[in-house]
Amino acid sequence: MVNYWADFAKGDWQNKIDVRNFIQKNYTPYEGNADFLADKTKRTIAVWEKCRELLTKEREKNGVLDIDTEKVSAITSHAPGYIDRENEVIVGLQLDRPLRRGVIVNGGLRMAVQACKEYGYELAPQIKEIYSKHVRTHNDTVFSLYTPEMRKARSLGLLTGLPDAYGRGRIIGDYRRIALYGMDRLIEQKEKDFATLFAGKMSEEIIRSRDETAQQIAALHEIKAMAAQYGFDISRPADTASEAVQWIYFGYLAAVKEQNGAAMSIGRISTFIDIYIERDLARGILSEITAQEIIDQLVIKLRLVRMLRTPEYNELFAGDPIWITESIGGMGEDGRTLVTKTSMRMLHTLDNLGAAPEPNMTVLWSKRLPQEFKRFATAVSINTSAVQYENDEIMRPVFGDDYGITCCVSAMKLGKMMQFFGARANLAKALLLSINGGKDEKTNKQLAPEMALPQGEYLDYKDVREKYSQVLEWLAGLYVNTMNVIHYSHDRHAYEAAQMALHDSEIERLMAFGVAGLSVAVDSLSAIKYAKVKPVRNADGVAVDFKIEGEFPQYGNNDPRVDVFAREITHEFITALKKHPAYRNAKHTLSVLTITSNVMYGKKTGTTPDGRKAGEALAPGANPMHKRDRSGALAAMKSVANISYDDCRDGISYTFSIIPEALGKTSAVREKNLMALLDGYSDCNAHHINVNVLDRSVLEDAMRHPELYPQLTIRVSGYAVNFIRLDREHQQEIIDRTFYETI
Amino acid sequence: MKGYYHSKETFGTVDGTGIRYVLFLAGCKLQCIFCHNPDTWQHSEKMIDSKAVLHEVNEYRNFYEASGGGITVSGGEPLLQPDFVAELFSLCHNNKIDTTLDTAGFCSKIALLKVLPYTDHVLFSLKAATIPLHRKLTAGYSNRKIIENLQIVAKRKPVTLRYVILPEITDTQIEMTALVNLIHSLRAVNLKVDLLPYHKMGIEKWNALKMPYLLKDLEPPSAAAIVQAKNKLQSAGICMAAS
Numbered sequence A: 001m002v003n004y005w006a007d008f009a010k011g012d013w014q015n016k017i018d019v020r021n022f023i024q025k026n027y028t029p030y031e032g033n034a035d036f037l038a039d040k041t042k043r044t045i046a047v048w049e050k051c052r053e054l055l056t057k058e059r060e061k062n063g064v065l066d067i068d069t070e071k072v073s074a075i076t077s078h079a080p081g082y083i084d085r086e087n088e089v090i091v092g093l094q095l096d097r098p099l100r101r102g103v104i105v106n107g108g109l110r111m112a113v114q115a116c117k118e119y120g121y122e123l124a125p126q127i128k129e130i131y132s133k134h135v136r137t138h139n140d141t142v143f144s145l146y147t148p149e150m151r152k153a154r155s156l157g158l159l160t161g162l163p164d165a166y167g168r169g170r171i172i173g174d175y176r177r178i179a180l181y182g183m184d185r186l187i188e189q190k191e192k193d194f195a196t197l198f199a200g201k202m203s204e205e206i207i208r209s210r211d212e213t214a215q216q217i218a219a220l221h222e223i224k225a226m227a228a229q230y231g232f233d234i235s236r237p238a239d240t241a242s243e244a245v246q247w248i249y250f251g252y253l254a255a256v257k258e259q260n261g262a263a264m265s266i267g268r269i270s271t272f273i274d275i276y277i278e279r280d281l282a283r284g285i286l287s288e289i290t291a292q293e294i295i296d297q298l299v300i301k302l303r304l305v306r307m308l309r310t311p312e313y314n315e316l317f318a319g320d321p322i323w324i325t326e327s328i329g330g331m332g333e334d335g336r337t338l339v340t341k342t343s344m345r346m347l348h349t350l351d352n353l354g355a356a357p358e359p360n361m362t363v364l365w366s367k368r369l370p371q372e373f374k375r376f377a378t379a380v381s382i383n384t385s386a387v388q389y390e391n392d393e394i395m396r397p398v399f400g401d402d403y404g405i406t407c408c409v410s411a412m413k414l415g416k417m418m419q420f421f422g423a424r425a426n427l428a429k430a431l432l433l434s435i436n437g438g439k440d441e442k443t444n445k446q447l448a449p450e451m452a453l454p455q456g457e458y459l460d461y462k463d464v465r466e467k468y469s470q471v472l473e474w475l476a477g478l479y480v481n482t483m484n485v486i487h488y489s490h491d492r493h494a495y496e497a498a499q500m501a502l503h504d505s506e507i508e509r510l511m512a513f514g515v516a517g518l519s520v521a522v523d524s525l526s527a528i529k530y531a532k533v534k535p536v537r538n539a540d541g542v543a544v545d546f547k548i549e550g551e552f553p554q555y556g557n558n559d560p561r562v563d564v565f566a567r568e569i570t571h572e573f574i575t576a577l578k579k580h581p582a583y584r585n586a587k588h589t590l591s592v593l594t595i596t597s598n599v600m601y602g603k604k605t606g607t608t609p610d611g612r613k614a615g616e617a618l619a620p621g622a623n624p625m626h627k628r629d630r631s632g633a634l635a636a637m638k639s640v641a642n643i644s645y646d647d648c649r650d651g652i653s654y655t656f657s658i659i660p661e662a663l664g665k666t667s668a669v670r671e672k673n674l675m676a677l678l679d680g681y682s683d684c685n686a687h688h689i690n691v692n693v694l695d696r697s698v699l700e701d702a703m704r705h706p707e708l709y710p711q712l713t714i715r716v717s718g719y720a721v722n723f724i725r726l727d728r729e730h731q732q733e734i735i736d737r738t739f740y741e742t743i
Numbered sequence B: 001m002k003g004y005y006h007s008k009e010t011f012g013t014v015d016g017t018g019i020r021y022v023l024f025l026a027g028c029k030l031q032c033i034f035c036h037n038p039d040t041w042q043h044s045e046k047m048i049d050s051k052a053v054l055h056e057v058n059e060y061r062n063f064y065e066a067s068g069g070g071i072t073v074s075g076g077e078p079l080l081q082p083d084f085v086a087e088l089f090s091l092c093h094n095n096k097i098d099t100t101l102d103t104a105g106f107c108s109k110i111a112l113l114k115v116l117p118y119t120d121h122v123l124f125s126l127k128a129a130t131i132p133l134h135r136k137l138t139a140g141y142s143n144r145k146i147i148e149n150l151q152i153v154a155k156r157k158p159v160t161l162r163y164v165i166l167p168e169i170t171d172t173q174i175e176m177t178a179l180v181n182l183i184h185s186l187r188a189v190n191l192k193v194d195l196l197p198y199h200k201m202g203i204e205k206w207n208a209l210k211m212p213y214l215l216k217d218l219e220p221p222s223a224a225a226i227v228q229a230k231n232k233l234q235s236a237g238i239c240m241a242a243s
């Protein structure tokens, strides 16, 4: 029998499923520079050229190249597909052709029909028939369970972007397990868990766990069958680096064939893969060139992942993102860095293939990362604006050293945690409710429980603040209940069997709540407290405008008088959320993250006391409102860093844009200064930062001549987008943001 | 104590090494005809306390330290307020903050000697090496005193000598030779030259102040002109600042 684990250091990982232990025993930290990196191979060039042609065609066809309307996508639904078979080193497509999108209907039939229609297709009648007559979908169930209050909060834009009409995503299968153990071992383990963990007294909970584990086992068999279609036997562990990557990719592929999830991250694979590459290099069966080729070709595959999404979805999350987040680097608990040569190879794909939003390159930053790696990462970042950074120093103590980022900023222990994604509540709108006696400012309808209007001609801070607390208390209860309903239904109709099969059977669950409009709420409170704000009310008593007299401190200038509100409100809100038990005993977490939905939330929010007009976009994530951060980049960073990660364990997103000249005169100086910015930011216990280094004029030119900028990438809120794939409204919103440009 | 200031910048990346807090003091008598901050010549009543500056620097010191940066006091001409700068820099030194002085050296020797002990690095802007050109580029002043001050600074502190290339004005054969000779005569401990291409970004400010901008027809130097000037200095054994 072949020993697939030959040359690996022995450890606990051999006796139980424990990828972290395998990594710790076997990886080789790398502290050197990037000189070893190789260019793309002829084969990679050939494959990528084909893809670029297809991507151009896709763009010309309004963003969607093709849809299979006849067959519902599942793990083994489609025959194998190739781009350029003889040059592909890593194989596997979601459907039988590249960039063809599949329909996944268990989330909701209406959405699938609409999405097809949007791009000029018609969903096959037999599919419509099955899902309208014989199969209940997630969407059907959620809407039958919603209370009138939930519906109202949703339609008026207080709770928005809820995963009730699309796959919740955010679950990361530990795809590395397939490479390390092979499918048979994973199936064996699940069968054992089925028989021992979920046995005995058949309570509802045990029965459900049995049911889910059975679904997981079936999914594992299917993944094996899918790989067999491509001619690979993944029942056994991977024998080479190329197999390891292929095995991982098959796992990921199964997930995106089965789930139309909002965020489908890949985890933290680089350093794991590095172990296999090192082994093959030592065996003399791989060179640096072929090692890079494997990584480049994996990345090409990831860049082609597509989901079929509705116009409503695109309005929330613009730019067709999948969030194939790959977490790179970080430090180990033992003090060694988790950076390996493959961490650099992964980032180097941005040089070899050019900038792109996917995979969502996420560097887990620590001051202690090897200097050369920091230099390289910042150089790539400056050249491509495609890298984001998250503070390993504050996440590691909570999640250990084998966590991955899902979506944008949300950390989870790989294979040990899952989460129920909860979109976000609009804090700016909530503040208006407390000024308007609980009435929605756009429709004059009663939304929150009725309460007295604040007294006096001018808004009194204490009065409004108390009422705001009442609204937040009420909102927290409504929010948790809504989420419970959604995830009950999602588990029932769109359970992520393939991804959950790559988790331990007993897992920790998180419920990831979120807020939008934080900076608007905060500045509004500041205006009420430090200036004089007079509401202009309509006949229903709803404030349709505010007259502001005097100045007030604004969030984003490192001014404690106002920054304290951001800290206070997030703390208050997560505390209120925790009072309401979450579905399946999930732990409540909170994010300050909007993705691009800040534009849509803004549309649904009336004029606010900070001077923002009705309909104007909110600031993204935890960013200060556009152009109000007048005290420079560091002051804005300090304001953001002031929000506590202890309260916002699901992440705090900040997007930073600067023109190259403002970062320093030469590229060496720019790299050094960006490294220092990230070190300083990390020292302040800040959590996340997107870094864009470009001129506003480049973006303006790209709006005029999109054809000249096919790969122009920009980080928005927790992810990157291909700029020219955004609609004009989202493009303009990005251009309007603060670009630090003092020199 | 308090000083007259024009503005401050917490994220300065072009006035000294690393990321720096840059305090622009108000007041300057030299009146260079290519000055890009003529709004700093006169001071208003706007003042800042040295302790307040220190407090603010400390607020961002994570960033400054990580970058090998610190504080830069610029202007205007900071050495017109030597007591304030000396106090500020000594406070910074007590707090282990790196200090850079950005000066044109147009001040008394006493003023300079007050500040120098607390200064880690000097950015010294020399407008012209010959007296006639210096008179032409400023409000008629000779550079004699400035060069004496440069000699003092260069013997004691690391200096980046900043020299603006105005095409065919400051980079002529005569001027460049005078510059080389001057630098050779300095017996500097550590001197590097930073050639700054002339730019027109100050013109708006001149217009706003309703002052005639004499160089409005002068175009910025070509990249080749900069390289040529650089080569001239380097071939004379002079070190260039890394940029």
Ligand code: SF4
Pocket (backbone or CB within 6 Å): B028, B029, B030, B031, B032, B034, B035, B036, B037, B038, B040, B075, B076, B077, B104
């Ligand atoms: S010394 Fe500097 S501030 Fe003073 S006039 Fe000359 S360029 Fe302007």
